[in-house]
Amino acid sequence: MRIGELAGLTGLSRDTLRFYERTGLLVSRRLPNGYRDFPPEAVPWLRYVRTAQALGFSLAEIARTGAELSAAPDAAERLSELFREKIALIDARTAELAALRADLAGRVGTGCPLAPA
Amino acid sequence: MRIGELAGLTGLSRDTLRFYERTGLLVSRRLPNGYRDFPPEAVPWLRYVRTAQALGFSLAEIARTGAELSAAPDAAERLSELFREKIALIDARTAELAALRADLAGRVGTGCPLAPA
DNA sequence: CTTGACCCTGGACAGTACTCCACCCTCCAG
């Protein structure tokens, strides 16, 4: 599909997609007229990219694991592994948030000294 | 205290502290010789800043609520309120992560099509 | 008085993630 359609399907701008391609996050073939031609898998891939980004990964990291993935002979297995890693990360982050929450909750109502100088 | 001590106590660099001061995130008096003089409260305040940052607030937002706070007559009450807001935010974020986790967990082991083109 | 640790300022530079622009080409409908 061409860039406009992909932009419509993902909610990303054309500029962002071109930017992602430049940084190696997205691959495309070219049509005879020079237009980019994205495969349909680009849609779930971009969903995955946004997920990973939400988890705090930089685009460079995401591109790296993506390249690793497509190079692996056992892509499905590697992907499952990656997902398991991400799940662990989510669990860690959730625990962090819980700790933060407890800390803050413990202070609500107390006249604690956190105001700037 | 002077900038070096604050840097030591918070783990931030002097440059970062000066940067925070420029952006209004941190306030200091000046000693007769021109050196910055930070109040001891700067330490918990910076801890709070890091917390808020971890929650996804930009430094500008943190500075804004900080200014608002120090202007408020009922600082302790406002702070508790802020904390309650942050707790709600944490809960929302935790729920998001849980959803993401469930999504990923459901896919582990399946040969799902998320590889880049 | 010199040395070294520490502080000051202003400004350049960096990495991340976009966003916008000028200028040009392609394609299809009317």
Add this chain to the structure above:
DNA sequence: CTGGAGGGTGGAGTACTGTCCAGGGTCAAG
């Protein structure tokens, strides 16, 4: 054939969050 939507490129610009540096002042110890 023309107009307009949509595509391409290179490059500049932006916002955020720092980081580094040159050039220079301050201060206490030896």
